[in-house]
Amino acid sequence: MAARAPRGLGRALVRRAGRRSSPTASLASWTGGGLGAGVGLVAGVLALAAGGVAVGLELEKRVVTKRIGRASAAEDKIVLPRSDGPTVRTPDGVPLHTEVDERADDPAATYGTELPPLPADAPTLVLVHGYALSLDCWLYQRAHFRGRVREVLYDQRSHGRSGHSSAEFCRVPQLAEDLRQVLAEVTGDGPVVLVGHSMGAMTIMHLALSYPELFGPQVKGVALFSTSAGEMADYSPVRAIPGAVFSKVAPPLLAGLNRVPELVARSRQAGTDLGFVVTKRMAFGSDVPANLVELTSEMLGETSLEVVADFYPTFSELDEYEAFAVMSRVPCAVVGGLDDVITPIEHTDKIIELMPQARSLRVEHCGHLGLMEHPEVFSGVVEDLYAQVLQDGAGGDAADGNAADVDAEGAARA
Incomplete structure (x- = not known):
């Protein structure tokens, strides 16, 4: 279902296009796009497991289909409210x-x-x-x-x-x-x-x-x-990997990715469809407008992999x-x-x-x-x-x- 504007507003803050079909891709196809894509996928999936990220952090964006990219680009961006507050x-x-x-x-x-x-x-x-x-x-x-x-x-x-x-x-x-x-x-x-x-x-x-x-x-x-x-340490978002194994594998992999910041940065800047697809599949349970996925990806993209790694241990301690x-x-x-x-x-x-x-x-x-x-x-x-x-x-x-x-x-x- 496409997200709807809240009730009780005098004017719409969001304009949306029609619903899009949810793209599908296997894990194997996501990891087959080269080293940069593989690094991005690992970072995204590991971050997901930590309890609130919707993949897209260090992923190359839009590798699966250029058609999705064109459709999303044609939609109006979501207008975000802003106000002042004390620091x-x-x-x-x-x-x-x-x-x-x-x-x-x-x-x-x-x-x-x-x-x-x-x-x-x-x-x-x-x-x-x-x-x-x-x-x-x-x-x-x-x-x-x-x-x-x-x-x-x-x-x-x-x-x-x-x-x-x-x-x-x-x-x-x-x-x-x-x-x-x-x-x-x-x-x-x-x-x-x-x-x-x-x-x-x-x-x-x-x-x-x-x-x-x-x-x-x-x-x-x-x-x-x-x-x-x-x-949370007992749970894994990847069905083939038990939670106990996933929680042990994630920290060293995140630490390894932190040692190759240039590669991660290039993955972020590549601008392909991969992050879009993974975000949509992992963050939402129904069909949502592409611009909502884009907004989610933008929020996630502003969070560095270092921050993802810094917070990861707190969820297993919860x-x-x-x-x-x-x-x-x-x-x-x-x-x-x-x-x-x-x-x-x-x-x-x-x-x-x-x-x-x-x-x-x-x-x-x-x-x-x-x-x-x-x-x-x-x-x-x-x-x-x-x-x-x-x-x-x-x-x-x-x-x-x-x-x-x-x-x-x-x-x-x-």
């Missing part, structure tokens, strides 16, 4: 890029609204992106709420427009410290609803472990999208299960895609099992980047969560939810 400088000197969308004076007249009138102390939405992406992955959710509620977005360290981090701090516990600092400096003591995708959701989980006192008094609601709380007892104090939502090959649906099911009171969705025809693939479903979940937080007032007991398989061809939600 947050961490204790180790990394500048974190933030953007703040303030609430409009009259959001109903400008954007349309489905939310009740908001109190002066209505929570700020804080959106936390995943591995090898940037805050731009939230374009649909951001547009859905823009002007209606206050939104804070930021690029994780070493991602997007934020500064580069030393490898020792490229770990989920440090990302939780960064989030805590963003809250302190950008939202102050005001109430917030936290929404995280993949590694961003892991960041929120660890925030709950490190700062449980925030959940209830300040953090009023949590949404976890396409993520895992642990046991163990956030004790965080759910803390997060269960507030309304929560959990969403996973049935076709997610990065954080498979079984990981979502485990979270649902540990937070049975959470509103939960298991979305059909949905890959790892469901927030971009089926924006109405994911934006609707956030809207329902936000409305529940408003109804609960000071953030009372989390309301009961229910798990369901949802066909993302419609905007159904629990």
